Amino acid sequence: MTRTALVFVLSLPLLACQQAAPIELKDVWARDTVGRTANAAVYMTINSGTADRFLSASTPVAKRTDLMTMEGGSGAMEMKYLKGIDVPASKAVSLNPMGLHVWLADLNQPLKAGQTFPLTLKFEKAGERQVTVSVIEPAAAPPMSPM
Numbered sequence: 001m002t003r004t005a006l007v008f009v010l011s012l013p014l015l016a017c018q019q020a021a022p023i024e025l026k027d028v029w030a031r032d033t034v035g036r037t038a039n040a041a042v043y044m045t046i047n048s049g050t051a052d053r054f055l056s057a058s059t060p061v062a063k064r065t066d067l068m069t070m071e072g073g074s075g076a077m078e079m080k081y082l083k084g085i086d087v088p089a090s091k092a093v094s095l096n097p098m099g100l101h102v103w104l105a106d107l108n109q110p111l112k113a114g115q116t117f118p119l120t121l122k123f124e125k126a127g128e129r130q131v132t133v134s135v136i137e138p139a140a141a142p143p144m145s146p147m
Contacts, residue, residue, distance in 0.1 A: 022049045022086075023126040029037075029134045030104070030122075040111050042093045042102040042119060042133055044140065046085075047094045053124040054085040054093075059116045059133075062104035079103070087123070092127045106122040113137045 026049040038063075046054065057065045067082040078147050087093050094127075095101050102119070115135040122128050129130055134143065 003078065004067065017127070023052065023123060023129055024048070025121070025129060025131050026145045028119065028131045028142055029136055030111055031140075032135055032138050033107065033110045034138055037110065038105075038107055040104045040107060041097070042104065043095045044131070045145070046087050047090070048087045049090060050125065051089045052087045052126055054087055055089055055124055056084075056123060057102045057119055058122075059104065059117060059119045061111070063106035063108070064104075066072075066103040066105065067100070068103045070098055084124070111135045113140070117143045 016116065026045045026047070028042065028044040030042045033040050043059070056066065056067065059065060067085055068079050069082055070077050071080050072078075082100075084094075093100070102121075113135055115134070116132045118130055119133050120128055120130050136142070
């Protein structure tokens with residue numbers, strides 16, 4: 001009995017290492033798609049207590065999702081596909097209209113302000129996390145959590 005208890009106590013640190021890393025996902029939003037726009041972008045703030053990597057996303061509202069960023073070269077902004085987004089420990093990563101974002105390609109139907117939809121995010125260490133995306137008016141200010 002004592003030997004079993006000792007093995008259990010010694011294995012606790014290993015079990016703790018296998019738990020999903022803590023990830024905080026805030027202010028997850030997309031804009032209303034005006035007219036027949038077939039694509040959209042999702043923005044959010046990601047915080048993690050440990051370093052991680054955002055690998056991919058999926059949602060039932062689009063046929064394809066990609067991780068992308070906006071880059072400015074010679075005055076024109078260009079979108080670039082990414083294989084992942086690094087999430088440093090204890091440092092917020094902002095997915096926003098001028099940079100990193102989740103691209104929703106070939107929407108099944110237009111996004112309308114006031115709607116919400118599910119989005120599943122896959123992280124290297126934290127695994128999968130499901131969030132709810134809020135759709136806002138085209139000209140509305142993005143949601144922001146208090147500091």
